[in-house]
Amino acid sequence: MDTVRSFSADTEAALWQQVAADMARETDLLEYTADLHLQGHTIRLDIDIDLGGGFEGGFETTTFTAPVPASVELRFALHEQDWIHEIGKLLGLTDVQLGYPELDPAYIITTNDPAALQALLSDPASRETLQKYQELRLSLAPVHHDNMDELYLTLTKEQAIVEPAQLQEIYHLLFSLLQQLAPTAAPSGTTAPVKLNG
Template sequence: MSILRQLFGPFKEEVWQQLAAEINADYVEGGFWKGSKVEASVHEWTITLDTYTVSTGKTHITYTRMRAPYVNKDGFRFRIYRKGVFSGLGKMLGMQDVEIGFPEFDDNFIIQGNDETKLQLLFQHLKIQQLIDAQPAINLEVKDDDGWLSTQFPEDVDQLVFTVVGVIKDVERLKWLYELFAELLQQLCRIGSAYEDDPNVML
């Protein structure tokens, strides 16, 4: 075992290649300007795992990100993240915390959105709760298309986005994250908030 591996653990590339092999996904090598990524297909959706770096002056912060564009049928938006020291600030700034009726889950997470009934239908799903709880840190939301993959999606296409500080190099955690995306996308279809269509076909 190399000294670098002993100090820092396995390299991202090694872990992500293993992930791609285990979930039957594509590992895409990075280049000079772009980092490597993993792309997996779930029904008609494409789920992409990558990293990006934000410069804050003298320091650079790297994030792990997972995204999946989908046809948003009714404009339903949500955000969920773990409660922490800044959760109360969010409430003071006017963001409503919706409770779904599961006390332990409600105690651990802040859930916000534009349709309380659909928030409950989405997050009362026990498998989704378990997969969210398996993530030690989570910031998951529905956002506008940002033109990624060099494609500007139609107006009714949004993306499910997960971000967390740091590079995730735990294969099991990444597999659970892919499973979470698959469950969420399918549940969004069940509650009438997504179409099971490929967003690229909508162009």
């Protein structure tokens, strides 16, 4: 396990200046883990590259994870459309349509509250990022089924993203969603949180 770095700042730009500088110093980014602290929220970034060897194929992932209060009732998962899910649709399995033409055909969407998820994704910038990096999984769910009180917002992409500007785009998406799901004391002028608890 690589060292878990920790960065904090007053602004997103300042936070990512620190991360970009740290990543630039790394000669080997096979594993990179950092806790990013901003405005009362912590999002963990994990980059994992396994080159494989011999008969084993390698893999790579980029994951952002953030705890969300268990009091949030919304649960959802978005993941890319593929032929397996297309067959599932033919067999009668259905996913939710949110009314966003850039997301509905690109993702399998499941949720316990379509209206709340539609409100959560109402920002066009969030949907644009989801469209840009669409081969991913974004979910709000307990990580372990035996502990339903630990709720996490998680974005996983089966690709090692090591370009700080791209990582910052994805981070911004997660941070924006997190601000709506678990508002903290924020500076004046920020938008009101989306009502997500029934």
